[in-house]
Amino acid sequence: MSNSPELIAAQAQVDAARTRLFGTVGEIKQRLEPRNIAEDAMDRVTTGLTSAAQRGADAARERPYAAAGVAAGIGLFLMRGWIFKRLRRRSKRHATPADAGGLNHDDTQAA
Incomplete structure (x- = not known):
């Protein structure tokens, strides 16, 4: 191999490319x-x-009432199970004997 300047420059370029x-x-x-x-x-x-x-x-900050409405809606949505349970319990507590199965509408007419 000869040590020509072009060959040395080419080898340096190859080494630089390999490093990159x-x-x-x-x-x-x-x-x-x-x-x-x-x-x-x-x-x-x-x-x-x-x-x-x-x-x-x-x-x-720009629309505080709208933000409060959205927050309330999200809160109600997340609490819907608890709210419905409470409403069901309340309606069972205030049920009449006919609603609870004590008297049927048919039984009251026969008497």
């Missing part, structure tokens, strides 16, 4: 690690939720 390639491969390997993917996803979700919460707070 291995650096890129190492960076890709690091990005594709499950732990790093999970951290990136959590960062994106956190940023999105923070942004949404900020927009919601700004909207609530």
